[in-house]
Amino acid sequence: MSDQTTIDAPIRSKAPVLEARGLCAGYGTQPVVHDLNLVVRPGEVVALLGANGAGKTTTLLALSGDLPVMDGTVEFGGEPTKAPLHVRAQNGLAFVTEERSVFMQMSTMDNIRVGRCDEKRVLEMFPVLKERASVRGGLLSGGEQQMLTLARAISRNPSVLLADELSLGLAPMIVDQLLQTVRTQAAEHGMGVLLVEQHVRKVLAYADRVYVMQRGRVVLEGEATEIKARVGEIEQTYMAGGL
Numbered sequence: 263m264s265d266q267t268t269i270d271a272p273i274r275s276k277a278p279v280l281e282a283r284g285l286c287a288g289y290g291t292q293p294v295v296h297d298l299n300l301v302v303r304p305g306e307v308v309a310l311l312g313a314n315g316a317g318k319t320t321t322l323l324a325l326s327g328d329l330p331v332m333d334g335t336v337e338f339g340g341e342p343t344k345a346p347l348h349v350r351a352q353n354g355l356a357f358v359t360e361e362r363s364v365f366m367q368m369s370t371m372d373n374i375r376v377g378r379c380d381e382k383r384v385l386e387m388f389p390v391l392k393e394r395a396s397v398r399g400g401l402l403s404g405g406e407q408q409m410l411t412l413a414r415a416i417s418r419n420p421s422v423l424l425a426d427e428l429s430l431g432l433a434p435m436i437v438d439q440l441l442q443t444v445r446t447q448a449a450e451h452g453m454g455v456l457l458v459e460q461h462v463r464k465v466l467a468y469a470d471r472v473y474v475m476q477r478g479r480v481v482l483e484g485e486a487t488e489i490k491a492r493v494g495e496i497e498q499t500y501m502a503g504g505l
Contacts, residue, residue, distance in 0.1 A: 284334035287324035310474035356420035366400030405436035
């Protein structure tokens with residue numbers, strides 16, 4: 263369990279680092295996400311929850327610029343943007359996808375260096391990577407690969423981090439390490455975070471606010487403490503297999 267506190271007044275008063283207004287996005291001519299409104303402020307961790315197929319990944323792709331927006335607006339750093347992902351990345355957006363972006367034939371240290379990362383910060387976040395510095399990326403465990411991927415993204419000091427299923431296929435202890443690192447880095451460096459997660463109870467221990475999606479729409483939002491009080495209802499209604 264983390265020692266994080268819930269979102270406080272200073273964070274509430276900060277201008278959003280990322281915002282969607284009336285966002286509609288999908289594939290071809292088929293919309294998947296409908297009329298979505300979402301805000302991420304500096305220093306807060308926001309969880310985006312929902313069953314498989316609810317539209318969570320599509321939302322991240324649209325917010326990142328990897329998927330064109332059909333309607334509505336995305337504001338990044340207070341300005342409307344239609345820029346592609348690589349431009350948003352240059353301007354302070356980090357996106358950790360479900361696929362771990364590790365160069366399998368390179369050593370752990372070369373993986374860090376090729377990303378022009380802050381080596382010291384990466385190794386401070388996850389000291390185990392120092393012990394595995396000379397090991398090829400493909401020989402790291404799944405948890406170590408995810409640590410490497412996450413640390414590379416964070417060490418470049420983004421203003422906002424989007425992360426899709428950090429916990430996928432990992433042991434609970436590793437998931438706690440990853441989520442605690444995200445929580446700590448957000449608090450210490452003012453990074454806004456939007457996390458897509460299937461492990462509802464675990465992510466609620468680290469999040470400030472929550473959005474719940476169903477069939478491409480946000481159907482519930484609130485502070486993590488409020489959502490915790492209704493977690494059983496939310497799991498049964500919005501997470502248990504159905505869209």
